[in-house]
Amino acid sequence: MVLKQLAFQNSIASVLPLILAISFKVKETNKRVSLYQAVEKLNFRYYGCGVSNRADTGNGHLFWLAHHIFNHDSNPDWILSDILNFVNTRCNTETFIKHLTLDKDESGDYYHWGSLKYFLANYEVYLAENHNGIDDFTRYLLKQDRNNKNANFEKEHILAREENSVIGLDENGVPDVNKRRLANFVLLTPSLNKSVQKDVIYLKLKSYNESASKFSVHRSLGELTNLYGIDLLTQEAVGYTKENIVKFFDAREQSLIEFALKRWGISDKEKTLKFEINSLVENTEKIYKIESAEVIEKAIEHE
Template identity: 40%
Template sequence: MNKDNYELLSLKDIFSHGKRSFVIPEYQRGYSWEKKQREDLLIDIENLFISSYRHYTGTIVASYKRTEEVEIYDIVDGQQRLTTIVILLAVIYNQKKLTVINQNELFSYFIATGVDKGNTIRKFSLNSLLDNFFYKHIILENQDNEEILTKSHFNISNAFDEFSIWLKETNYNHNEIYRIITERLGLLFYAPKDGAEIGIMFEVINNRGKKLSELEKIKNYLIYYSEKNNVKDLKTTIDSNWGIILKNLNQAGYTSNDAENSFLRNCWIVFADTNKSRSYYVYDTLKEWYPANDKTKWQTLKDFVLFLANASYTYQYIFGKKDIQEISKIEKKWLSYMSLHASIASILPIIIALFERVDNQEERGVILELLEKLNFRYYGSGIANRADTSQGDLFWYAHKFFNSYDNYNEEKTFIYDTNWLINKLKSFIESKAHDQLFIEYLTLDKDEDYDYYGWNNIRFFLANYEEFLRKKHDRSTDLCKILASQDKNAKNDYYHKEHIWARKEFSVTDDINNINKRRLGNFVLLEPSINISVSNDRVEDKIIEYFKKTQDQPDTYMLRELKSIFDKSLEEINSQRTKKTWKFWHELYENFLDKREEKLINFALNRWRVDSLKKEVKKIFIRSNTSHNNVYFFNKKEIEY
């Protein structure tokens, strides 16, 4: 091993004065350093102006690839630090305050040579997802047409801006800054050329205490396995697919360690093991099941990498923001609905298995619809919160469907196909989320203390109701817009949940926790500008105000509907009572909320209806003023006042 393989070197030494080129391979994650880490680097540089020693800055581990006109290395570890330093150097170059000698040296050592002759040799390149943006945005300063697509793009752009500001504001000479960066920042450089030794480095990285996601550890172990056993096909598969995995997860918004771990757990459940506890330790389990000293397991590991890549596309289909051509309109519809649920953790493995095994879009659409309804009925409504979550059953369906698809069971009595999965899902709903249970969890019994304001799916539920009303009027709906989180820079551009009968409206009852204030029928979606002046007014005053403010707004059917419901209730109570005492108003408000909740529940029964259930309910009635503890009834004959 040469001495520059392990000694503390300057940046010029590491780049061998322009004779080495470094590449971030496809399997490495994108640029993730943020402002705090970049500020720390700048502080290190500033401190070197008042000292004379070489400052240890970090470690660079590289894997030798080949020699063309220069030696080319893949960066194994330290890519975040090296990328940041090269961005800073590029900004220094672009500001053109160096001497001619330093300006030319910087470009030829750290950016590129041969540009003027049409034979460009890059000295530092990112992976394919980022390199075009990096080169044009940072090196060529061509920012106008470069769209920021990912968090890594955002971080690169921010680094450019922060370094530009720092250089303009600093009192230090640019030539001195350049000298300190390239000669006095000390880096430990380790570049083994033996494949087995390179593989070991990946396991060292996994176990040195740095916080890595399980997905990152898996990648490092797989590279270690492939290098140790000289399995080129496995290494090639990793190189070809890991960038795809990271790109798709990025587009799906799955960029944090926790998000990557969640993705890996779901994939492991489908591919290998339905045990939920072990799924939290995939890295340890995979090393145990596929030890590095057993070279016969390489094909399964290769299959797992391909499985992860395919599953990452599924995540992009569900959570990505871009239009996807590979799936049908009906699939997009149900995936879009599911992406707006508070959680789809329990059904994600089945969705992954479905896209892995079924090519027929129509069949996938049928199962996706069923999954959306199952998830909302059982998990979304809250049934699962007070019962066995039954995740194990759904995980087993996913695992079995993937691993036994199109094969007979042991007794040769049926085939594991889409019909088998549909029957399993319907049986699950029939047993655990049938219509009567669904209704029960959308209504409050009189002795319940639950408050639907805290229901994590209430905005999704009400947005679906608004969608239903708009369709009746031939209006289209963008549920994502309705459910968008508040934008701090654009007020009044989103809908939020609101009480109709305000908790702090005490003219009829001084009970802030009155059941009618907590029930599902007492909530609407509206823009904050509509409610800001009447939030604690009496119900009838709020409804009048809602109606006035929405007459010229075509897409507020939920609010305009309130007036007609209230008018019917007022007519009924007027026929029963002549004196407008507090009892009159209490009965009126309760009657009004009964009627509205009845509409909501009957809508829900239709929206999330599953055909062929044995305990099917077509319609229900809501009456609060009875001797029953529950408020819902399946026919009018049941109602006793």
């Protein structure tokens, strides 16, 4: 399973020699699988999330490690320790969270993130498991089928780029950060998305729940409704304010990041870390990153 996960990541070129070295030299199945899992986490956190500025950054050590395993030391405990040290040194908790959030003054857009579909597909599996269910992340990553266009999923905006009634462009003419942040994206089948593409959020959420086909993302769509709030949903246009939309995205982003720490965390501390995102706080230059970093430090200090 973990090799399948690696195969669906945006790129595995940087860790492929390491995977091969582990495959050839580590004989115990359980130990080998544990090392594959550590490599999958390393690759996603460091390369998949863009912590490395260039695709080959960090390759020197990883290539050295693969060579060392082949020729000198294939002790799985030592290998695991080296991999985890690489993660802690180059993409620790704070860095990982920073690369899953946008500051108010950043121009990035998660729609263009190469790992977005992989991230959201894994999130679906996580939600299924939390409800004692089973899901296959690969079905969300299938290429479009000419004969059945709804057999595939696409990354889509919740708050549409063209929906400017409450949140539009910033002072520089760039779509507001809330349209570009991770929390604003979901996987949808083409027909479901097309039917609600430019609607306001409260109408979208109603359509998501009413029109979901057997191919749709049931669990995440249901979660969206709960995060937005049933009471607020019934208010429709009356409750459709920028403040409420931002609170909705804050709640979803917090859920997504807590999932990411559980899924790609390398310690119990990371996997159980709790924090709060509040992007409505004023006079903070880099609200998402600073708040995340401060809360992480406080959480670690009080453990």
